[in-house]
Amino acid sequence: DAGITQSPRYKITETGRQVTLMCHQTWSHSYMFWYRQDLGHGLRLIYYSAAADITDKGEVPDGYVVSRSKTENFPLTLESATRSQTSVYFCASSERRESIYGYTFGSGTRLTVV
């Protein structure tokens, strides 16, 4: 089915481990985003991408790495997970650069770092 999918839905990992969260969209949207959502902080932008091979930092990029070798995929890697990275992670995509368009979100990944 067309859409934006995230995997896994739930992940428990240990401190210091590397973990990759996957995001795949079938619309060929140019713009993709990673947000984390925490109680009291709302949605905060981690990284975003305007096209394949073009990525940029958002508000809270430390400890995260992204890549975008193909338009449809935008994985997020936690290089060495910390407890403070326990959060719900949302991937989103947007069709157009023009500001009147919102995003479509994936269903999220709930990550727990123990």
Add this chain to the structure above:
Amino acid sequence: QKEVEQNSGPLSVPEGAIASLNCTYSDRVSQSFFWYRQYSGKSPELIMSIYSNGDKEDGRFTAQLNKASQYVSLLIRDSQPSDSATYLCASRGGSGGSNYKLTFGKGTLLTVNP
């Protein structure tokens, strides 16, 4: 730093009443605004967008924008228990480049009592 401010609530209204959700934004040149609904444990879902001063109606929802006051609101008429959710306000566009990024408020929790 762009900011979007919302009252965290909870806002509690009886079934059938009008729910009024408010949002202010700091970047005077922000261009478009969005309301997302987020049920507990789910991803945000776009319900309204507005980019011109005035009102925009869609079914039971009315979005209002006042750029001079930097104020956005969402009215929900004939509120239903199924409207109980967190409502996120977001702005897009404006100063600082990258006008395709959304900046989110922390959300307002709405509870509609039967």
